[in-house]
Amino acid sequence: MPFGRRPFLRSLVAGTGASLLTSNQAAQAYLPTKTASVSCNSYAWLTFYNRQGKTWMADPDASLQEFVQAGLTAYEPAVNTADDVVKLIPLLAKHKLTMPSLYVNSTLHRTDEAQKSIESVLNIAEAARQAGTTIFVTNPSPIQWGSEKDKTDADLTEQAKNLDRLGAELRKRGITLAYHTHAPEHRQAAREFHHMLLATDPKNVSLCLDAHWVYRGSGNSQVALFDVVKLYGKRIIEIHIRQSREGIWQETFGDGDINYRRLTSDLKALNVRPLLVLEQCLEKGSPNTMGPVEAHKQDLIYAKEVFSGLIG
DSSP, X not given: OTTOHHHHHTTTTTTXXXXXXXXHHHHHHOOOOOOOSEEEEHHHHHHHHHHTTOOTTSSHHHHHHHHHHTTOOBEEOEESSHHHHHHHHHHHHHTTOBOSEEEEOOOOSSHHHHHHHHHHHHHHHHHHGGGTOOEEEEOOOOSSTTOOOOOOHHHHHHHHHHHHHHHHHHHHTTOEEEEOOOSGGGSXXXXXXXXXXXXXXXXTEEEXXXXXXXXXXXXXXXXHHHHHHHHHGGGEEEEEEOOEETTEEOSSOOSSSSOHHHXXXXXXXXXXXXXXXXXXXXXXXXXXXXXXXXHHHHHHHHXXXXXXXTOO
């Protein structure tokens, strides 16, 4: 992935050590408000900050102040540990942000690592209880990021079993697990993607539809994307929103390669109202005409128009 998501994760709460509240104080300070109609993932901001030679959340107050200046009221961070959440909660309260969802790492295709991942995510779930978070998004790690090596059938069987187990445990805690994919899961007839959904209980595992990764991972195919919606639309609890033109991610969300109006119509017909999460990221070749605040202001305007049938 451009600017790789994983190498950035440990920087998300960097610099939050100063003036932090204790966990009890954080819990008392954070009063969740009504979830906004459109949320925003941290990864897009990471890519914009990277282009500016800055680090997202190196100065948490300054970072979240810009986030709020863009008109955003709901935040989907990527977190590694329960302590990350404890540190983040008072910052969310200060900036009047909700956290309806968050993104967690997991390695689930190896038995020993899966157990550690599940324990870590469940610890994060306990910490996130005070924030009113109800969706955990996870993209189980590949064999190696950036590699073309695919998991074996045995790996996929093990991963699906552990994904379902994690989802069942989170459900006991009032949290829905949303399975997410990047491009690798859509190689080889999308066997990894399909097995994760066919071998898990829909009550335990929902789908975070990252529309552009499905599109790109399937060879820039809208046919594949809308077949996924047809097959698994009822399981979509969240959408990651990104647009490209001629295959290149754009600075702002707008008209482009993916027909998001059709996606809205198809989901509305299924009576599905997922959480909408902006993730309009940058990569090599993306236009360079504005900063993150202005870009996200434009993203919000377009998203609220295109997804009006799913909002409210």
